[in-house]
Amino acid sequence: MPTIVRWYVKTALLYLALALGLGILLAAGIWRAALTPSYWHLFIVGWLTQLIFGIALWMLPSFTRERPRGNELLSWAVYVVLNAGLLLRAIAEPLRAVQVGAAALWGQALVISAILQWLAALGFVINAWPRVRGPRRKTRQGGA
Amino acid sequence: MPRLSVWAVRLSLLYLLAGFTIGAFILVNKGVGAYPAAWRWFGAHQEFLLIGWMGQFAIGIGYWVFPRYRGNHRGNPAAAVLAIVLLNIGIALVFVSTFWGLPLSLWGRTFEAAAALSFVIYAWPRVKPTGA
Numbered sequence: 001m002p003t004i005v006r007w008y009v010k011t012a013l014l015y016l017a018l019a020l021g022l023g024i025l026l027a028a029g030i031w032r033a034a035l036t037p038s039y040w041h042l043f044i045v046g047w048l049t050q051l052i053f054g055i056a057l058w059m060l061p062s063f064t065r066e067r068p069r070g071n072e073l074l075s076w077a078v079y080v081v082l083n084a085g086l087l088l089r090a091i092a093e094p095l096r097a098v099q100v101g102a103a104a105l106w107g108q109a110l111v112i113s114a115i116l117q118w119l120a121a122l123g124f125v126i127n128a129w130p131r132v133r134g135p136r137r138k139t140r141q142g143g144a
Numbered sequence: 145m146p147r148l149s150v151w152a153v154r155l156s157l158l159y160l161l162a163g164f165t166i167g168a169f170i171l172v173n174k175g176v177g178a179y180p181a182a183w184r185w186f187g188a189h190q191e192f193l194l195i196g197w198m199g200q201f202a203i204g205i206g207y208w209v210f211p212r213y214r215g216n217h218r219g220n221p222a223a224a225v226l227a228i229v230l231l232n233i234g235i236a237l238v239f240v241s242t243f244w245g246l247p248l249s250l251w252g253r254t255f256e257a258a259a260a261l262s263f264v265i266y267a268w269p270r271v272k273p274t275g276a
Contacts, residue, residue, distance in 0.1 A: 048198060049160075059205075061145055089171065110175030114168035121164035125157045132153045134145055 001058060004075055008054025011083060015046025034097035038090040045086050045117070053078070053124055060131040070127045078123040085116030145208050148221055152204025152228050159196025159235075163189055187242025195256060196235050203227060203263050210270040223266035230259035 001009070019042035026032050026039055057075055062068035069075060088109055096106035145153075166189040173182035207224050234255030241249040 044193065049193075052198070052201060056201075059209075093174075107175040107177075111172050114171035114175070117171075118164050118168035121161055125161050128157060129154070132145065132150055132157070134147060134150060 002069065004069070004072060004079070005054050005058040007079060008050055008057065011079075012047050012051040012054060015042050015050065015086075019043035019047055031094055031098060034094040037093055041086065042090055045082070050082065053082070056124075056128055060128060061133060061135075063131050070131060074123050074127050078120045078127070081116040081123070082120035085113045085120060088116065089113040146218065146221075148224055148228065149204040149208040152200050152207065155228075155232065156197050156201035156204060159192045159200065163192035163197055166192065184243060188239050191235055191238050191242065195231070195238075200228070200231060203231070206263075206267055210267060211272055211274045211276070212270070219266070219270065221266070223262045227259045227263035227266065230255045230262060234259060 019039055022035060022039045022042060026035055057069055063070040092106040092109035092113060095101060096103055096110070166185045169179075170182045170185060170189060173179045203224075207218065207221075210218075212218055234252045234257075237248045237252030237255060239252075240246055241252055
């Protein structure tokens with residue numbers, strides 16, 4: 001499994017544990033309303049979506065023989081902005097809801113988080129799209 | 145990758161982008177409160193990401209990678225094609241229902257359930273030991 005895929009998948013596994021751990025707090029009634037959006041997004045974006053991103057990066061048909069996973073720099077950028085955006089949200093949203101610190105500051109953090117996560121989705125689609133294709137036609141070598 | 149998988153996965157990528165775009169729109173509004181009507185898109189956000197992106201992506205990849213039958217073929221694809229068609233009609237109906245408040249949710253969910261059933265019927269015999 002390539003390095004970048006391992007980063008995606010292992011990070012996804014951490015989010016799985018984090019999200020279900022957060023579920024314990026929700027069940028215990030601790031900051032339930034404030035934590036519920038973070039719980040769902042850690043699970044669905046951090047675990048499921050990130051796992052799909054990683055496995056797709058690994059398994060989709062090769063982009064080219066030389067660059068099987070397309071633009072790998074873009075994939076690293078997607079990894080960074082996805083996780084930065086998600087973590088920023090997971091911190092800012094509950095703290096804003098329970099009114100710790102300046103609400104306006106956390107509000108700005110949510111805007112930044114939204115932009116980062118959107119860029120992650122855009123980057124993933126740009127990289128994955130050309131790899132979602134049928135088998136290449138074999139070109140005849142040599143000729144008559 | 146077979147053509148059906150190409151269609152399903154590319155559609156799922158479009159739903160991913162649409163779902164994240166709507167999600168970003170809602171989150172920006174949550175942060176700065178500029179456009180409260182953004183919440184109207186919440187149902188579409190959920191529908192596009194859970195069914196359109198994840199559900200459809202899984203169907204497309206499943207069709208591609210599940211063990212094939214003897215002779216290296218995937219069997220009659222009609223039920224899988226039907227699943228993709230029904231699923232996307234269902235998503236569209238649920239979207240119309242949540243966004244405009246039209247009473248189409250039951251129809252949308254029925255199409256989605258029919259899509260699921262159709263794919264289960266198609267995929268069930270392909271979930272088998274390799275070479276069997």
